[in-house]
Amino acid sequence: GTLTGKVNITSIGLIFLAALGTESVGSVVSGTYLHTFTRNNTNTAPTLTLFRKTPDFVTKMAMCALKSLVIEVVTGEYVKYTAEFVGQLGVTTTQTIAYTDEIEFTSKYVTLKTASLVAGLAGATAISVKSAKITIEKEVEPFYSLGSVTPVEIHNKTFNVTVEVEKRHSDEAYKTLAFNNTSQAMELRLTNTDDLIGTAQSPDIVFTLAKTKITEWEADQGLDDIAMESM
Secondary structure (H helix, E strand, O other): OEEEEEOEOOOHHHHHHHHHEEEEEOOOEOOEOOEEEEEOOOOOOOOEEEEEEOOOOEEEEEEEEEEEEEEEEEOOOEOEEEEEEEOOOOEEEOOOOOOOOOOEOEHHHEEEEEEOOHHHOOOOOOOOEEEEEEEEEEEEEEEOOOOOOOOOEEEEEEEEEEEEEEEEOOOOHHHHHHHHOOOEEEEEEEEOOOOOEOOOEOOEEEEEEEEEOOOOOEEEOOOOOOOEEEO
């Protein structure tokens, strides 16, 4: 099944854990904790139990492994995600739903940077982009055994991350990176500067990719249109 929603500061954490596999928590600062999610380089990843609640019934689906996660940012919209899962067959159960206040992110809070190395991202200038999309794809494979029609295990195989960016075409910099096969570090940062968590911390989500290469580059220079480039 697929979940689609807005990226909120709290509820997205479990989805990040399912996508990347490892989490570490730093010391408390201003009443908040820094959660760092990193890729665990194994074929084992945490699974989630998903519940679907309607006015008539509640269905529980155990051992749900994340198959793909898309984070999409478009000018003038909320930051959204789409998460696709593979899991066991649902069973009827009971579950009390609890709702908590969440903090959201819109495109005004988003910056994208590139640099030759991760160390250079902090001092890099943000790129003016119209849209950006990060896709994490995991080749998950359900394992079935005799006597059951639901998977007894789910294995992770290959892991792939792609980024799509659309921006104004103002120079040949990214075309040159593409044709020279040059690696770049990339940072996509979501910082809600209008809200606080703890006593003094702005809600902050940062995606850091240590090494990226432009595999496709295209310029759109239609007559009387603003020249755009996508990569």
